[in-house]
Amino acid sequence: MGLYQNRIVVKVGTSTLTNDMGQNDLRSFDRLACVLSDVQNMGYEIILVSSGAIAVGTNKLQLKTRPTSMRLKQAAAAVGQCSIMYLYDKFFNDYDKTIAQILLNAEDMEIEEKKGNLTNTFDTLLEMSIIPVVNENDSVSYTEIESEDRLFGDNDMLSAVVAVLCKAQKLVILSDIDGFYDSDPRLHPNSKLIERITSINEEVQSLAGGAGSRRGTGGMKTKLQAAKLATTQGIDTIITNGKNPSALYEIIRGGNVGTLFVGKHL
């Protein structure tokens, strides 16, 4: 499969877009918009897969805790998605960039005609230097917000599916941690960062734990699943800290940042 050498999918998690009080982390939104716009100015095509709809909606609706019922989660996602796009539009606009919203379900990828339509939409937006912002369509689908085992399961998987669909050269997963460690650093303070992984085998999988914050979902388990899907299609996958999106400059220079899962030579 030929990959577009200058096409990068960047995924950002809820824990990067909201702070410990559950409020919107405006500096994170702004830094991300600045770096992605700048990297696009350097000649790269950028697709952003962004979580955060439920958390941002929870905040906007002034709910005391993240909702647990499906209908309230979906309502919060519907409200939050609107706020997220407003914030991105505002910050990207500061850097002279136009963004577009694409909401997807697992089923959309299973029907060839829909898949073709999606590819055309992505390609056309990218040709026009527009930055697509993607999330799962939470109001009509509950795979992501209910389950960790389905095709999408989590936005980490969605980002890998989008990277494969769009034949991106790299997938960058921005998390609330510097990369993939030999155990969860929140539970084991002496854990060591692993800089490079060439094979996501059972031994590597056994090192991955679940989510670290109440806001994030999936943890490293779903990030590894995503890295596995992308790397088998030849896509280099990097997990790094979303608090420092400038790491993207180093990543495109081919430098060592976070953890690199090396894409298989096809």
Ligand SMILES: Nc1ncnc2c1ncn2[C@@H]1O[C@H](COP(=O)(O)OP(=O)(O)O)[C@@H](O)[C@H]1O
């Ligand atoms: N082996 C590991 N290396 C690094 N982090 C791990 C590992 N196992 C579990 N984690 C947890 O995964 C969390 C990141 O995933 P998650 O909470 O879903 O955040 P995000 O919103 O970025 O998707 C980390 O904060 C960490 O606590």
Ligand SMILES: N[C@@H](CCC(=O)OP(=O)(O)O)C(=O)O
């Ligand atoms: N579609 C959900 C995504 C939830 C999710 O996967 O969150 P995260 O683990 O932070 O990537 C939302 O926008 O809230």
